[in-house]
Amino acid sequence: MIGCKKIFSCTKNNWQGITITNNASDQIKKLMIQNHNAKGVLLSIKQYGCAGFSYVFNIIEKPTEKHLLFKLNGAYIYVQEEEMPLIDGTSIDFIQKGFNQIFKFNNPKAQHACRCGESFGV
Template sequence: MTQAVSDAAISLTASAAARVAAIAERQGKPAILRLSVEGGGCSGFQYRFGLADVPEADDIAVETDGVRLVVDPMSLDLVRGARVDFVESLGGSAFRVDNPVAASGCGCGTSFSV
């Protein structure tokens, strides 16, 4: 059973939710974005995003505008309080994690250290 969490644990912006919904519709998948943290990257940890077909039993989930963001409990410890956003700029567009747990990050925006 997926656990719902308060907005303070992790959040998904409306911009990110809209982008996930568009990608999911184009790929014929449910609008479920999985965020996980893996070892590696230039700063020690890196974010991984992907569409999920179904949440795992122990996932933590939040919902914004009908789109669910799911995070496994181990990754949640490294992103607690974070906000997942989708940004578009002259340099391109990407999902971005504003992570208060991260002590530092790198220029690519997908790697961090604690």
């Protein structure tokens, strides 16, 4: 598991946290290098698709105290604490097959997903 930011206690909140593979870590670092102001990526969710929610990655330049920090090998992922109940325990991988590349999310909270894999429901 990736560590929790100092103001956040995984055990106090009974969170499992967010984990990422080395492939995902490498790709996040590449995204951070492309934007020299980047402090990491913000993992958030939005209402989307037929199943209810979708994952969103955005570059974050100014994290706040409301963001939880998870890191691995120089890759930084920020999450807003209020979104943790929907994504806690999620593992993130980065998959490349030919010209196709995608971040893959394995969320134990997801009870169903749409057929195309773009949205999930809890």
